[in-house]
Amino acid sequence: xxxxxxxxxxxxxxxxxxxxxxxxxxxxxxxxxxxxxxxxxxxxxxxxxxxxxxxxxxxxxxxxxxxxxxxxxxxxxxxxxxxxxxxxxxxxxxxxxxxxxxxxxxxxxxxxxxxxxxxxxxxxxxxxxxxxxxxxxxxxxxxxxxxxxxxxxxxxxxxxxxxxxxxxxxxxxxxxxxxxxxxxxxxxxxxxxxxxxxxxxxxxxxxxxxxxxxxxxxxxxxxxxxxxxxxxxxxxxxxxxxxxxxxxxxxxxxxxxxxxxxxxxxxxxxxxxxxxxxxxxxxxxxxxxxxxxxxxxxxxxxxxxxxxxxxxxxxxxxxxxxxxxxxxxxxxxxxxxxxxxxxxxxxxxxxxxxxxxxxxxxxxxxxxxxxxxxxxxxxxxxxxxxxxxxxxxxxxxxxxxxxxxxxxxxxxxxxxxxxxxxxxxxxxxxxxxxxxxxxxxxxxxxxxxxxxxxxxxxxxxxxxxxxxxxxxxxxxxxxxxxxxxxxxxxxxxxxxxxxxxxxxxxxxxxxxxxxxxxxxxxxxxxxxxxxxxxxxxxxxxxxxxxxxxxxxxxxxxxxxxxxxxxxxxxxxxxxxxxxxxxxxxx
Amino acid sequence: xxxxxxxxxxxxxxxxxxxxxxxxxxxxxxxxxxxxxxxxxxxxxxxxxxxxxxxxxxxxxxxxxxxxxxxxxxxxxxxxxxxxxxxx
Numbered sequence: 001x002x003x004x005x006x007x008x009x010x011x012x013x014x015x016x017x018x019x020x021x022x023x024x025x026x027x028x029x030x031x032x033x034x035x036x037x038x039x040x041x042x043x044x045x046x047x048x049x050x051x052x053x054x055x056x057x058x059x060x061x062x063x064x065x066x067x068x069x070x071x072x073x074x075x076x077x078x079x080x081x082x083x084x085x086x087x088x089x090x091x092x093x094x095x096x097x098x099x100x101x102x103x104x105x106x107x108x109x110x111x112x113x114x115x116x117x118x119x120x121x122x123x124x125x126x127x128x129x130x131x132x133x134x135x136x137x138x139x140x141x142x143x144x145x146x147x148x149x150x151x152x153x154x155x156x157x158x159x160x161x162x163x164x165x166x167x168x169x170x171x172x173x174x175x176x177x178x179x180x181x182x183x184x185x186x187x188x189x190x191x192x193x194x195x196x197x198x199x200x201x202x203x204x205x206x207x208x209x210x211x212x213x214x215x216x217x218x219x220x221x222x223x224x225x226x227x228x229x230x231x232x233x234x235x236x237x238x239x240x241x242x243x244x245x246x247x248x249x250x251x252x253x254x255x256x257x258x259x260x261x262x263x264x265x266x267x268x269x270x271x272x273x274x275x276x277x278x279x280x281x282x283x284x285x286x287x288x289x290x291x292x293x294x295x296x297x298x299x300x301x302x303x304x305x306x307x308x309x310x311x312x313x314x315x316x317x318x319x320x321x322x323x324x325x326x327x328x329x330x331x332x333x334x335x336x337x338x339x340x341x342x343x344x345x346x347x348x349x350x351x352x353x354x355x356x357x358x359x360x361x362x363x364x365x366x367x368x369x370x371x372x373x374x375x376x377x378x379x380x381x382x383x384x385x386x387x388x389x390x391x392x393x394x395x396x397x398x399x400x401x402x403x404x405x406x407x408x409x410x411x412x413x414x415x416x417x418x419x420x421x422x423x424x425x426x427x428x429x430x431x432x433x434x435x436x437x438x439x440x441x442x443x444x445x446x447x448x449x450x451x452x453x454x455x456x457x458x459x460x461x462x463x464x465x466x467x468x469x470x471x472x473x474x475x476x477x478x479x480x481x482x483x484x485x486x487x488x489x490x491x492x493x494x495x496x497x498x499x500x501x502x503x504x505x506x507x508x509x510x511x512x513x514x515x516x517x518x519x520x521x522x523x524x525x526x527x528x529x530x531x532x533x534x535x536x537x538x539x540x541x542x543x544x545x546x547x548x549x550x551x552x553x554x555x556x557x558x559x560x561x562x563x564x565x566x567x568x569x570x571x572x573x574x575x576x577x578x579x580x581x582x583x584x585x586x
Numbered sequence: 587x588x589x590x591x592x593x594x595x596x597x598x599x600x601x602x603x604x605x606x607x608x609x610x611x612x613x614x615x616x617x618x619x620x621x622x623x624x625x626x627x628x629x630x631x632x633x634x635x636x637x638x639x640x641x642x643x644x645x646x647x648x649x650x651x652x653x654x655x656x657x658x659x660x661x662x663x664x665x666x667x668x669x670x671x672x673x674x
Binding site for chain 1: 612634635640641644664667
C-alpha cells in the first residue's frame with residue numbers, strides 16, 4: 001500500500017492544462033444570450049403582443065352575451081294593439097352529442113308534441129345542427145332544459161301575434177319565423193319595426209352567474225312602434241260588410257278601402273278571401289292576395305266622373321247641358337258601343353246619374369288622346385302610388401299615341417284601362433276635397449297634408465259632388481248606397497272581365513263614393529269580383545257594402561248627420577216629456 | 587421608525603381589505619341589478635302578453651257577438667236616434 005496514489009480534487013490533472021481563454025467567455029456569452037432571449041420573449045408576450053394571452057385568459061371567465069331586442073308593436077290610430085312580439089324558445093340539438101335513453105326520448109318527444117320515431121328521424125340526420133321544434137312556449141322549453149339531456153339546447157326567439165286575426169290580415173301582413181316582415185305593413189315598415197340585438201361582455205363566476213359587466217359592445221335597440229292610420233272599428237265594420245256581401249253574392253273575391261278625406265289616411269283596407277295570420281298553415285295565393293294594392297281591374301263606369309269632370313273643368317259642358325244619347329247605340333270605326341237602356345236626351349248631370357256610356361263618350365271625344373292621358377297621369381293611373389306597400393300595381397294606361405278613337409271612347413267608361421282599387425279611391429279624393437289630390441298615408445298623421453295637387457277647380461268638384469249624389473238617389477244607378485241620416489254620393493261600376501283578350505259574362509262590380517255629401521269625410525271604394533248569385537250590377541252588389549261601411553264608420557267617427565233621420569226626433573228641453581227612445585230602453 | 591412602519595403596514599392591510607370588501611359589494615350589487623333588469627324585462631314581456639290578451643278579449647268580433655247574442659243589443663233604427671243640436 002506504499003505506492004498509494006493520493007488524488008485530490010484540486011490536483012485534477014485536467015485543470016493543470018491551460019484552457020484557452022475563449023472557452024469560458026463563450027459559455028458566459030451563451031448563458032447571457034439565453035437569458036436575454038428569455039427576457040425578450042417575456043417582454044414580447046407581456047408587453048408587445050399581449051392580446052393572445054389575455055384573450056386566452058379572458059376566455060376562462062369572460063363571456064359575450066347577446067341582448068335580445070324586441071320588434072316594435074303595431075297599433076291602430078286609437079292605440080289598440082294589432083301586432084306584438086312575445087318571446088318563445090326554440091329547441092335545437094347537436095345530433096352527435098345526443099345520447100338518449102328510451103325513457104328520456106319518450107319524455108322529450110311528449111314535451112315536443114311529436115312521436116318518438118319522428119324525433120329519432122330528426123336526430124339521425126348527418127347534420128351538425130338540427131332544430132327539434134321552433135317557437136315553443138317558454139314554460140315548455142324550460143321543462144325540456146330541466147331534463148338536462150346532453151346535446152339538447154334552447155335559444156330565444158320571438159313570435160308575432162295578431163289579435164285582430166283575419167280582419168286585419170292584409171293590412172298588417174306577417175313576419176316569418178325569424179321575426180322579419182314578409183308582407184303588408186310588416187314589410188313596408190321593416191326598418192322601423194325591426195329591433196337590433198345588442199351584445200355585452202361580462203365576467204361570469206364558476207356557477208355561471210354574471211358578476212361583472214365589462215363593457216357593452218352594442219346597446220340593444222328595440223324596434224320602434226308603428227301607429228297606423230287604420231281605425232280598428234272601421235276596419236271591422238268594413239270587413240263584416242264585405243264578408244256578408246261575399247256570402248250573399250257567392251263572389252270569388254272582394255276588397256274595400258276607406259280613406260279619410262281630410263288627411264288622405266287609409267282608415268281601413270279589407271280583402272276577401274282572407275286568412276288567419278296567427279296560423280298560416282295551408283295558405284293559398286288567393287287568400288294572400290291584397291287586391292286593394294296588387295290587383296288591377298277594369299273599373300267600368302266608375303271612371304266616368306273623371307272624364308265628365310274634365311269636360312266641366314274645361315268649360316266644354318255645364319251640368320245642365322243637354323246631350324242626345326239616342327238611339328242608345330253609337331258606332332265608332334267598326335265597333336258599336338251602347339247603353340243598357342235608351343235614355344234619349346240627357347243633361348250632363350243625368351249622364352252621370354243614369355251612367356250613360358254614349359253621353360260620356362260624346363264628352364270624351366271632344367278631347368285629344370294627349371289631354372285624356374294627361375288627366376289619367378295626374379290622377380295617378382298607370383303609375384304605382386309608391387306608398388312602400390309590397391307589390392303595388394301600377395295599372396295599365398297605354399301611351400296616347402297608340403290610342404284609336406274607339407279605345408279612347410271605351411276608356412272614358414272604364415274599359416281598356418286598368419287601375420287598382422286604391423288608385424281609384426284616391427282619384428275620388430279629388431271630388432271629395434274640392435279638386436285637390438293628396439298623397440295617401442298608411443300611418444297616422446299628426447297634421448293634415450298641405451301640399452295637394454289640383455286636378456279640378458273647386459267649382460267642378462262641387463258640381464260633380466252634386467251629380468254623384470243624384471246617382472245614389474232614387475232614379476240613379478245606386479239608390480242602395482243610401483244611408484239613414486247621411487247624404488252620400490258615389491258611382492257604380494259593372495265591368496265585364498277580360499279573359500284571354502275577350503270580354504266574358506263574368507263581372508267586377510264596384511262602387512266608389514264619399515259621405516257625407518255636404519262635407520265629405522270618407523271615401524269608400526268597394527270591389528266585388530265575380531258575384532255569381534244572379535245579381536251583378538254595382539248598384540245592387542257593391543253599393544250596399546258601401547252603405548254599411550259608411551253608416552257604421554260615420555257613426556263611429558261621431559260625424560253629425562247631414563240628412564234628416566226619418567222620422568227625426570229632436571232632443572227636448574229639460575222638463576219636457578223624455579223622448580221615446582228613453583222610455584223604450586227602460 | 588418601527589412604529590411608523592407598523593402604522594403603514596396596518597394602513598396598507600386595511601386598504602387592501604377595503605378593496606376586497608368594496609369589490610365584493612360591487613359584485614353583489616351588480617348581481618342584484620342584473621336580477622332586477624331581468625325582472626323588468628320579464629314584466630315588459632308580461633305586459634305585452636297582457637295587452638295581447640286584452641285585445642283578444644276586446645276584439646270587435648267578440649264584443650259584437652256578446653252584445654248581440656247575450657245582451658240582445660242591436661243598432662238603433664233611425665226612429666230611435668235622437669240628434670242633439672249644439673246650442674248656438
